[in-house]
Amino acid sequence: xxxxxxxxxxxxxxxxxxxxxxxxxxxxxxxxxxxxxxxxxxxxxxxxxxxxxxxxxxxxxxxxxxxxxxxxxxxxxxxxxxxxxxxxxxxxxxxxxxxxxxxxxxxxxxxxxxxxxxxxxxxxxxxxxxxxxxxxxxxxxxxxxxxxxxxxxxxxxxxxxxxxxxxxxxxxxxxxxxxxxxxxxxxxxxxxxxxxxxxxxxxxxxxxxxxxxxxxxxxxxxxxxxxxxxxxxxxxxxxxxxxxxxxxxxxxxxxxxxxxxxxxxxxxxxxxxxxxxxxxxxxxxxxxxxxxxxxxxxxxxxxxxxxxxxxxxxxxxxxxxxxxxxxxxxxxxxxxxxxxxxxxxxxxxxxxxxxxxxxxxxxxxxxxxxxxxxxxxxxxxxxxxxxxxxxxxxxxxxxxxxxxxxxxxxxxxxxxxxxxxxxxxxxxxxxxxxxxxxxxxxxx
Amino acid sequence: xxxxxxxxxxxxxxxxxxxxxxxxxxxxxxxxxxxxxxxxxxxxxxxxxxxxxxxxxxxxxxxxxxxxxxxxxxxxxxxxxxxxxxxxxxxxxxxxxxxxxxxxxxxxxxxxxxxxxxxxxxxxxxxxxxxxxxxxxxxxxxxxxxxxxxxxxxxxxxxxxxxxxxxxxxxxxxxxxxxxxxxxxxxxxxxxxxxxxxxxxxxxxxxxxxxxxxxxxxxxxxxxxxxxxxxxxxxxxxxxxxxxxxxxxxxxxxxxxxxxxxxxxxxxxxxxxxxxxxxxxxxxxxxxxxxxxxxxxxxxxxxxxxxxxxxxxxxxxxxxxxxxxxxxxxxxxxxxxxxxxxxxxxxxxxxxxxxxxxxxxxxxxxxxxxxxxxxxxxxxxxxxxxxxxxxxxxxxxxxxxxxxxxxxxxxxxxxxxxxxxxxxxxxxxxxxxxxxxxxxxxxx
Numbered sequence: 001x002x003x004x005x006x007x008x009x010x011x012x013x014x015x016x017x018x019x020x021x022x023x024x025x026x027x028x029x030x031x032x033x034x035x036x037x038x039x040x041x042x043x044x045x046x047x048x049x050x051x052x053x054x055x056x057x058x059x060x061x062x063x064x065x066x067x068x069x070x071x072x073x074x075x076x077x078x079x080x081x082x083x084x085x086x087x088x089x090x091x092x093x094x095x096x097x098x099x100x101x102x103x104x105x106x107x108x109x110x111x112x113x114x115x116x117x118x119x120x121x122x123x124x125x126x127x128x129x130x131x132x133x134x135x136x137x138x139x140x141x142x143x144x145x146x147x148x149x150x151x152x153x154x155x156x157x158x159x160x161x162x163x164x165x166x167x168x169x170x171x172x173x174x175x176x177x178x179x180x181x182x183x184x185x186x187x188x189x190x191x192x193x194x195x196x197x198x199x200x201x202x203x204x205x206x207x208x209x210x211x212x213x214x215x216x217x218x219x220x221x222x223x224x225x226x227x228x229x230x231x232x233x234x235x236x237x238x239x240x241x242x243x244x245x246x247x248x249x250x251x252x253x254x255x256x257x258x259x260x261x262x263x264x265x266x267x268x269x270x271x272x273x274x275x276x277x278x279x280x281x282x283x284x285x286x287x288x289x290x291x292x293x294x295x296x297x298x299x300x301x302x303x304x305x306x307x308x309x310x311x312x313x314x315x316x317x318x319x320x321x322x323x324x325x326x327x328x329x330x331x332x333x334x335x336x337x338x339x340x341x342x343x344x345x346x347x348x349x350x351x352x353x354x355x356x357x358x359x360x361x362x363x364x365x366x367x368x369x370x371x372x373x374x375x376x377x378x379x380x381x382x383x384x385x386x387x388x389x390x391x392x393x394x395x396x397x398x399x400x401x402x403x404x405x406x407x408x409x410x411x412x413x414x415x416x417x418x419x420x421x422x423x424x425x426x427x428x429x430x431x432x433x434x435x436x437x438x439x440x441x442x443x444x
Numbered sequence: 445x446x447x448x449x450x451x452x453x454x455x456x457x458x459x460x461x462x463x464x465x466x467x468x469x470x471x472x473x474x475x476x477x478x479x480x481x482x483x484x485x486x487x488x489x490x491x492x493x494x495x496x497x498x499x500x501x502x503x504x505x506x507x508x509x510x511x512x513x514x515x516x517x518x519x520x521x522x523x524x525x526x527x528x529x530x531x532x533x534x535x536x537x538x539x540x541x542x543x544x545x546x547x548x549x550x551x552x553x554x555x556x557x558x559x560x561x562x563x564x565x566x567x568x569x570x571x572x573x574x575x576x577x578x579x580x581x582x583x584x585x586x587x588x589x590x591x592x593x594x595x596x597x598x599x600x601x602x603x604x605x606x607x608x609x610x611x612x613x614x615x616x617x618x619x620x621x622x623x624x625x626x627x628x629x630x631x632x633x634x635x636x637x638x639x640x641x642x643x644x645x646x647x648x649x650x651x652x653x654x655x656x657x658x659x660x661x662x663x664x665x666x667x668x669x670x671x672x673x674x675x676x677x678x679x680x681x682x683x684x685x686x687x688x689x690x691x692x693x694x695x696x697x698x699x700x701x702x703x704x705x706x707x708x709x710x711x712x713x714x715x716x717x718x719x720x721x722x723x724x725x726x727x728x729x730x731x732x733x734x735x736x737x738x739x740x741x742x743x744x745x746x747x748x749x750x751x752x753x754x755x756x757x758x759x760x761x762x763x764x765x766x767x768x769x770x771x772x773x774x775x776x777x778x779x780x781x782x783x784x785x786x787x788x789x790x791x792x793x794x795x796x797x798x799x800x801x802x803x804x805x806x807x808x809x810x811x812x813x814x815x816x817x818x819x820x821x822x823x824x825x826x827x828x829x830x831x832x833x834x835x836x837x838x839x840x841x842x843x844x845x846x847x848x849x850x851x852x853x854x855x856x857x858x859x860x861x862x863x864x865x866x867x868x869x870x871x872x873x874x875x876x877x878x879x880x881x882x883x884x885x886x887x888x
Contacts, residue, residue, distance in 0.1 A: 163616045171615070171624075172607045175678075175724050179623035180615075234619075280619050 001025050001121070002334060003153035005140050007130045007166050009036075011105070012299030012316040013159035014112035018062045019324050021119035028151060029122065030142055032129035037110050047189060048219040048227045049108065050075070050206075050310035051101040052398040058317035061324070064115060068108060072101035073220040079205040085258030090205070091376060094395045095384060099204075100310065102219040130160065132169030135292045140166075155334055156295045159316075162282055162304035170291055178286040183306055183360060184233045185214075186278030188241075190271050192262045194224035200262045201226065208363070209256050215363055216256050228259065231363075237278040245269045281306050283357060285350050290342035293335040296323070303349035308359035309397060311352050318401070319345065351404040355397065379414075390414065445469050445565070446778060447597035449584050451574045451610050453480075455549070456743030456760040457603035458556035462506045463768050465563035472595060473566065474586055476573035476604075481554050491633060492663040492671045493552065494519070494650075494754035495545040496842040502761035505768070508559060512552060516545035517664040523649040529702030534649070535820060538839045539828060544650075544754065546663040574604065576613030579736045584610075599778055600739045603760075606726055606748035614735055622730040627750055627804060628677045629658075630722030632685075634715050636706045638668035644706045645670065652807070653700050659807055660700050672703065675807075681722040689713045725750050727801060729794050734786035737779040740767070747793035752803040753841060755796050762845070763789065795848040799841065823858075834858065 004020045006013050009031035020027045036042050051059075051072060059065040076099045080089040093099060116122050129143045139150045158166035170176060192200050201207060203220035214232035221227060232241065241248050252260040252268060260268070284304040289297045299316030323341050330336040362372070379392035391400065393414075396407040448464045450457045453475035464471050480486050495503075495516060503509040520543045524533040537543060560566050573587045583594045602610035614620060636644050643664060645651060651662035651670070658676035665671060676685065685692050696704040696712060704712070728748040733741045743760030767785050774780040806816070823836035835844065837858075840851040 168612065168615055171612055175626040177625050179625075181621050181623075182619040 002155065003028065005151055005153040005156045006030070007140065007156060007158050007164075008160035008299075008301070009109075009113060009124060009126070010159060010161060010299070011109055011112065011313055012320060013157070014109060014116050015058065015062070015317055015320050016157050016159060016298065016323075017116035017122050017124075018064075018112060018119075019320050021116055021122045022062060023324075023327075024121065026153075027116075027119075027122040028153065029116070029124050030128040030130050030140070030151075031124065031126050033126065035113070035124070035126045036106060037113065042106055047105055048221070048229075049103045049105050049313050050219070051103045052310065052314050054311075054318040054321075054401055055314035056101075057401060058321040061321055062115070064111070068103065068111065069101050071107065071111075071222060072103040073222060074099045074101055074204050075206045075219070077205050078208050079202065081207065081209045081256070081258060083211070083255065085256070085261070091373070092380065093206075094392075094399055095380070098395070098399050100206075100398060102206075102221065104221060130165055133158075133166050133295050135170075135173070135294060138292075138294055155293075155338065158295055158297045158301045159299050160301050162284055162300045164297070164301035166295060167286070167297055167301050170295065173291055176286065176288070176291075179284070180304075181283045183281050183283065183357075184235075185231050185360070186234050186237055186280050187229050187231045188237070188271060188275055188278050190228040190230065190263060190268060192218060192226035192228055192259070195262070197224070199224050199226070207259075209259060210363060211255050214255075216259055217363075218259070226262075228263070232278070234278060234280075241272055241278075245273075248272055283353055285353055287346045287350075288342040289346055289349075290338040293338050296338055296341060298323070302345075303353055305353045305356040306360050307356070308363050309352065309356040311356060311397060315349065315352050315404075348404040351408055352397070355404070355408070378418075446599065447472065449595055449597040449600045450474070451584065451600065451602050451608075452604035452743075452745075453553075453557060453568060453570070454603060454605060454743070455553055455556070455757055456764060457601070458553060458560050459502065459506070459761055459764050460601050460603060460742065460767075461560035461566050461568075462508075462556060462563075463764050465560055465566045466506060467768075467771075468565065470597075471560075471563075471566040472569060472597065473560070474569050474572040474574050474584070474595075477570065479557070479568070479570045480550060481557065486550055491549055492665070492673075493547045493549050493757050494663070495547045496754065496758050498755075498762040498765075498845055499758040500545075501845060502765040505765055506559070508555070512547065512555065513545050515551060515555075515666060516547040517666060518543045518545055518648050519650045519663070521649050522652050523646065525651065525653045525700070525702060527655070527699065529700070529705070535817070536824065537650075538836075538843055539824070542839070542843050543648075544842060546650075546665065548665060574609055577602075577610050577739050579614075579617070579738060582736075582738055599737075599782065602739055602741045602745045603743050604745050606728055606744040608741070608745035610739060611730070611741055611745050614739065617735055620730065620732070620735075623728070624748075625727045627725050627727065627801075628679075629675050629804070630678050630681055630724050631673050631675045632681070632715060632719055632722050634672040634674065634707060634712060636662060636670035636672055636703070639706070641668070643668050643670070651703075653703060654807060655699050658699075660703055661807075662703065670706075672707070676722070678722060678724075685716055685722075689717075692716055727797055729797055731790045731794075732786040733790055733793075734782040737782050740782055740785060742767070746789075747797055749797045749800040750804050751800070752807050753796065753800040755800060755841060759793065759796050759848075792848040795852055796841070799848070799852070822862075 001024055003026040006016050006027060006029040009029050013029060017027050017029050051069065056065050056069065059068055077093055078091040080091065082088070113124065117124065127144065130140055131143055132141050133156055134141060139152045140156055142149045142151060156166065158164055160166055171178065194200065199220060201218065207218035209216035214230065214236060216228060216230050218226040218228045240251050249265050249268065282304055283306050286297065286302060289302050298319045300312065302319070303315065305312050322345060323337065326340050326344070327334065327337045330340065382390040383392055383395065393407065393411045396402045396410060397404070402410070445468055447470040450460050450471060450473040453473050457473060461471050461473050495513065500509050500513065503512055521537055522535040524535065526532070557568065561568065571588065574584055575587055576585050577600055578585060583596045584600055586593045586595060600610065602608055604610055615622065638644065645662065647664035653660035658674065658680060660672060660674050662670040662672045684695050693709050693712065726748055727750050730741065730746060733746050742763045744756065746763070747759065749756050766789060767781065770784050770788070771778065771781040774784065826834040827836055827839065837851065837855045840846045840854060841848070846854070
């Protein structure tokens with residue numbers, strides 16, 4: 001049986017472990033941190049994730065979907081909060097029943113590590129830091145207790161995240177295209193506690209306070225808390241929010257009065273005093289994803305994206321599923337599969353990266369504009385009557401496994417149809433009106 | 445006196461050494477290779493460089509301009525070779541007298557190392573490979589004979605080229621934007637030997653054989669040879685040019701018959717058999733250029749570009765000059781200077797990077813189109829009569845020190861003026877014609 005070396009026991013790494021374990025292949029999985037199941041506090045990325053179709057189907061393929069979704073909170077719509085905190089607008093995500101699921105990152109990761117560990121052919125190596133991959137010698141270089149160790153295998157799956165050490169060691173690989181771009185906005189996470197042992201706000205929606213240049217969101221957790229995230233330009237964090245406690249509370253009072261009323265001012269101040277810096281958001285694109293038929297980049301290591309489409313994890317999970325679909329197509333030929341994976345996946349990854357960046361603007365501004373809302377309603381209405389022949393952009397991304405690049409192609413086709421329909425209607429009115437006038441004044 | 449640690453004794457590194465030596469600062473310059481003055485064969489980048497205004501002014505500032513330019517070959521125009529090798533078209537670079545200078549890379553580098561060594565406060569450390577910079581400890585980590593050494597100083601100038609190890613060690617620095625993009629084309633260098641002890645072709649021009657998807661160029665050397673470079677897509681190299689000797693010669697015969705007649709077929713075959721692979725061309729952009737007031741990226745480490753505007757070295761040399769101008773402006777305050785340098789320079793670097801990529805297309809196609817040639821002539825004509833009020837794009841880049849981003853602004857203004865002038869003339873003809881007709885038929 002081939003040996004798979006997986007770098008990183010995060011979400012994508014541990015899902016990969018389960019996939020390959022079920023194939024009966026030998027799996028070594030290296031994680032620089034301790035086992036998160038034994039850690040008190042896990043540093044790093046945001047707490048909440050929105051699980052949607054692509055992620056669910058990948059979990060389904062390893063029999064974990066129901067277990068996971070049962071431990072999340074369904075979200076059926078965006079709920080837009082007005083500036084005075086008194087008016088709300090509901091924007092459904094799709095047709096009745098279509099929803100995404102708010103999941104706790106740590107819980108999900110723990111479940112998957114435990115699942116992978118059930119297989120005899122999987123070995124987790126915690127506190128093993130992978131520094132680089134040597135493509136010539138075909139080994140992974142690992143540092144454990146300050147000592148270098150070398151591991152060899154048939155394939156390396158680099159699932160070591162946006163700051164992937166494996167990817168960094170490949171930067172000088174011939175014709176490796178790469179870009180990392182930070183956006184102007186950073187984020188800080190806050191918390192809304194339960195109220196009378198229940199949710200302090202409606203749980204089954206994605207709460208959104210769009211304020212132009214900055215935005216607050218809140219996602220429910222199963223313990224009746226909400227994770228609240230403030231996205232704002234670093235300038236604003238530095239000048240307004242990390243400056244004095246008074247200005248900070250005033251800022252929340254002015255912009256998110258209803259959210260503030262559900263958090264203690266002490267909590268807000270403690271969070272901002274503690275974090276000291278907002279977390280940055282990076283968008284990473286690269287090509288190819290496969291190197292010398294030996295290393296495959298997956299998840300954030302291949303395509304970290306800004307979080308505004310809720311597709312980072314879903315896309316990473318779909319990577320795992322697609323790799324396995326391709327290995328099946330290629331009858332287990334790993335070399336062929338690695339090449340096909342890279343060719344088939346990079347363009348989709350670039351596309352969802354761009355879409356996420358586009359949604360960055362949408363969340364800030366567009367959700368409040370008339371044209372955007374009209375199109376959203378029109379799309380859902382056409383979808384209701386035409387079904388799959390007219391699936392809105394957001395629904396194609398979130399509720400289907402349509403390859404991301406096809407999603408954008410379909411959307412462009414829809415835009416064309418709407419444009420020509422508009423012209424057609426305008427032309428019809430013009431012709432009809434003219435005919436009417438000619439008839440009235442010249443023939444009558 | 446402050447201590448400057450320079451990483452890389454290439455063109456930009458050694459020029460920097462001279463600049464800081466003249467300031468009286470202490471300079472340590474680390475070079476992973478041996479002293480190139482003692483090497484038989486220097487691997488790496490292309491042989492020829494085109495020195496123009498920005499590079500010359502930087503050399504002038506350290507008193508090396510005349511010495512260098514006297515050891516180069518002036519080029520006053522592009523000479524376009526037709527496909528049958530019988531017709532030639534001359535496209536002057538600027539006004540009579542304006543020219544660029546073909547320089548040998550190795551010679552230039554040797555001169556500058558020798559110049560820097562004249563100063564007591566400069567120490568060259570050859571065979572010292574810098575692996576990384578530690579921003580927290582403010583040290584440069586160097587490997588010499590397999591052993592790690594640490595050097596500290598007041599500032600690190602990373603002049604270690606497109607594949608900069610210093611830059612790589614900063615990849616995870618907060619909010620460091622970076623991209624590397626390889627183009628579809630690679631290159632291979634050939635050689636035309638002297639004929640009857642003289643140049644085999646006209647020396648004082650830039651020879652160009654544009655053939656759409658691939659291009660041959662030739663630059664004269666002072667020893668009466670020409671360095672010939674073939675740019676072509678990697679596909680073509682792999683299929684046509686590295687395949688059989690017959691097909692390769694046929695390819696040259698079909699596309700560059702006059703160039704082939706000046707090279708022995710054996711030479712062509714030897715070169716292609718020897719190199720085995722075409723060299724890749726990468727475009728690198730990043731931001732910021734300064735980290736923790738300690739590390740400054742300069743030259744290709746900050747902005748490697750494709751070679752089609754002949755600005756790679758010139759931009760790198762101008763980096764050195766600009767840094768020194770800023771240190772003077774800031775009265776020797778290195779911290780302020782480092783910040784100002786980054787803020788002032790990154791946008792210019794991105795701009796020339798884009799212009800070089802644009803010229804990649806120009807060299808392939810546009811030089812042969814009527815519209816391009818007409819605009820080129822019109823620009824030079826307006827320049828002749830309007831002087832500095834109308835400097836063509838190429839001339840602003842090549843014959844002035846106008847900041848690159850201003851060059852593009854000026855060009856956009858020129859485009860606007862030409863557009864409105866065209867509209868004005870068309871409008872004038874319309875109005876005049878109408879007046880004439882009205883007068884002729886209704887009033888007469």
